[in-house]
Amino acid sequence: MLNIIKAGIQTTVQDGGRFYVRHLGINQNGALDTNALTMANLLLGNEANAASLEIICGPVEIQFTHTAWFAVTGQYFELTINDGHGNKLRIDPGWRYKIQAQQRLLIHSTSHSGTAYLAIAGGIEVPPVLGSRSTNLAAGFGGHQGRALQSGDQIPCGEPGAGQQQQLQQTTAGVYQSASGHHIRAIPGPDYALFDTTQCELFWNSDWQAGSDSNRMGCRLHGPSLNTEQSQHHSLLSHAVIPGTVQVPPNGQPIVLLADAQTTGGYPRIATVISADLWQFAQLPAGAPFRFTRCDRGTAIDALKAQRASTNRFKIAIGSSRR
Amino acid sequence: MRLTHPDNASTPSLPELEGAQLYYFGDCAIVLEVVPEPESTIAAPQQAQLHIWQLQKNLSAQLQQSAEIKDIVIGNGNLTVIFDALLADVKALTQIIADIWQAVATGNCHECRAAVQTHELSIRYGGEFGPDLPTVAEYHKLTTGQLIELHCEPRYTVSFMGFLPGFAYLTGLSEQLFTPRHTKPRLNIPAHSVGIGGSQTGIYPLASPGGWQLIGRYVGTAPLFDINRQQACLFAPGDHIRFIPYHA
Numbered sequence: 001m002l003n004i005i006k007a008g009i010q011t012t013v014q015d016g017g018r019f020y021v022r023h024l025g026i027n028q029n030g031a032l033d034t035n036a037l038t039m040a041n042l043l044l045g046n047e048a049n050a051a052s053l054e055i056i057c058g059p060v061e062i063q064f065t066h067t068a069w070f071a072v073t074g075q076y077f078e079l080t081i082n083d084g085h086g087n088k089l090r091i092d093p094g095w096r097y098k099i100q101a102q103q104r105l106l107i108h109s110t111s112h113s114g115t116a117y118l119a120i121a122g123g124i125e126v127p128p129v130l131g132s133r134s135t136n137l138a139a140g141f142g143g144h145q146g147r148a149l150q151s152g153d154q155i156p157c158g159e160p161g162a163g164q165q166q167q168l169q170q171t172t173a174g175v176y177q178s179a180s181g182h183h184i185r186a187i188p189g190p191d192y193a194l195f196d197t198t199q200c201e202l203f204w205n206s207d208w209q210a211g212s213d214s215n216r217m218g219c220r221l222h223g224p225s226l227n228t229e230q231s232q233h234h235s236l237l238s239h240a241v242i243p244g245t246v247q248v249p250p251n252g253q254p255i256v257l258l259a260d261a262q263t264t265g266g267y268p269r270i271a272t273v274i275s276a277d278l279w280q281f282a283q284l285p286a287g288a289p290f291r292f293t294r295c296d297r298g299t300a301i302d303a304l305k306a307q308r309a310s311t312n313r314f315k316i317a318i319g320s321s322r323r
Numbered sequence: 324m325r326l327t328h329p330d331n332a333s334t335p336s337l338p339e340l341e342g343a344q345l346y347y348f349g350d351c352a353i354v355l356e357v358v359p360e361p362e363s364t365i366a367a368p369q370q371a372q373l374h375i376w377q378l379q380k381n382l383s384a385q386l387q388q389s390a391e392i393k394d395i396v397i398g399n400g401n402l403t404v405i406f407d408a409l410l411a412d413v414k415a416l417t418q419i420i421a422d423i424w425q426a427v428a429t430g431n432c433h434e435c436r437a438a439v440q441t442h443e444l445s446i447r448y449g450g451e452f453g454p455d456l457p458t459v460a461e462y463h464k465l466t467t468g469q470l471i472e473l474h475c476e477p478r479y480t481v482s483f484m485g486f487l488p489g490f491a492y493l494t495g496l497s498e499q500l501f502t503p504r505h506t507k508p509r510l511n512i513p514a515h516s517v518g519i520g521g522s523q524t525g526i527y528p529l530a531s532p533g534g535w536q537l538i539g540r541y542v543g544t545a546p547l548f549d550i551n552r553q554q555a556c557l558f559a560p561g562d563h564i565r566f567i568p569y570h571a
Binding site: 019020021022023024025026027028129130136138139140141187189190237238239240242244245262263264269272273274275296297298300301302304305308 | 332333334346347348349350351352354356379392393394395396397398399400401403405408409483484485486487488489490492528529531548550555556
């Protein structure tokens with residue numbers, strides 16, 4: 001069990017997401033950075049998509065009621081184990097550690113912090129809803145009572161299997177943390193033709209920044225206005241949208257839809273971020289500029305293959321006894 | 324740009340369809356869109372949407388057991404299949420979509436109407452339940468009574484679900500009631516509020532921010548969205564809805 005002493009701002013239980021429910025208007029939720037979630041879980045021998053705590057802004061302080069193995073992924077977070085006798089041990093994200101009963105884990109953000117994932121060997125064991133343990137904040141279900149964590153919450157954890165326990169004892173293990181880059185690849189969207197040459201060039205060749213009004217629904221970009229008269233007045237028939245869709249609303253500032261985005265929309269879709277690069281929006285430091293790099297679907301598929309190969313190599317290297 | 328031509332081996336050419344176009348959307352989705360696009364941008368013609376419902380039904384039945392399919396979502400005259408880009412056999416998938424569309428577009432759609440329900444929804448108009456009712460009435464130079472009558476007159480049809488869990492996009496709103504959205508959206512609209520936004524009317528299933536003009540509130544006992552109910556959403560595409568004014 002995890003006793004939440006300090007919950008941070010919008011810490012939620014997230015796993016790989018829930019699927020086959022978009023036709024009901026239910027968005028997929030799940031970790032904003034599925035790579036970081038996978039790495040944290042594989043470090044512990046968990047299923048890659050096991051539920052963990054997603055931390056967007058600390059400080060978070062958690063007391064463990066039982067001895068447990070845990071791992072935190074996500075760059076530029078400061079981690080400390082407080083043993084309750086005045087001893088504090090600084091530890092690093094990207095490694096698995098064992099914490100004793102009654103000890104506390106402290107997670108602090110820095111100005112460069114992105115999104116962190118705290119995984120526990122055995123997984124977070126809140127009841128699944130519609131096939132997933134992810135939190136649906138819009139409708140208030142799933143995760144822990146359908147909401148962000150609060151001080152005083154108690155979060156149940158599963159027990160690692162015997163094989164998993166044995167694996168954990170055998171070696172220490174850590175993983176290199178990827179930093180988000182300055183280039184995010186995207187494929188021109190279905191409504192790309194609605195934007196004139198100038199607007200398209202602005203899209204690919206400008207520095208964009210993630211606005212402070214960004215959240216799990218979408219990353220609101222600040223940069224040049226992409227508002228042509230034509231795109232402003234064009235009303236599209238409502239269509240499905242997916243995470244990675246880059247919409248341009250009437251104010252001309254693009255929004256990159258993320259895991260909690262609504263399932264349908266009507267704004268022009270200028271581009272779609274490739275699946276392999278979507279995690280970067282979870283790790284962009286505030287105010288850091290980035291650019292979109294145009295690519296085709298073939299490149300996007302190659303990038304996914306490379307990502308999956310990397311995950312498989314990591315699994316082998318760590319000798320995970322479970323998939 | 325509607326990507327239909329292959330750019331490498333992992334992106335096969337999409338089959339040609341009659342009355343519809345297939346295109347890639349990102350790296351993990353394919354869209355079928357009815358063409359030609361209707362002259363009205365308000366809603367796809369009724370016949371086209373009937374075909375979309377039937378396509379969704381048949382496609383879901385065929386693909387339900389496939390691990391690589393993540394979602395099938397319909398919109399206004401369109402349907403999107405979302406899949407695992409590495410697991411899915413895109414060529415086979417698009418052929419299935421094309422074959423089912425061919426059958427649907429040339430066949431009749433009477434079967435898909437069988438399970439359609441009609442919902443009569445009790446709506447409390449005005450006062451604290453519909454704070455924008457007077458201003459909307461004034462905008463259209465109507466009395467509030469006339470506005471309510473116009474709002475309750477049509478038999479609306481659920482075109483598709485989206486925007487929020489349990490939110491139904493409806494067709495059928497009288498042109499006389501088309502009202503612009505608020506320029507500054509409200510931060511919190513109570514759940515079950517009934518609103519008009521542009522050419523659409525609908526009911527917010529949950530509390531949400533929103534820019535629609537609020538004219539009333541659904542006061543029936545069955546929630547529009549209940550995660551604990553067997554069928555979480557009260558409405559399904561194809562259902563009919565009538566609004567009945569509630570009298571205290």
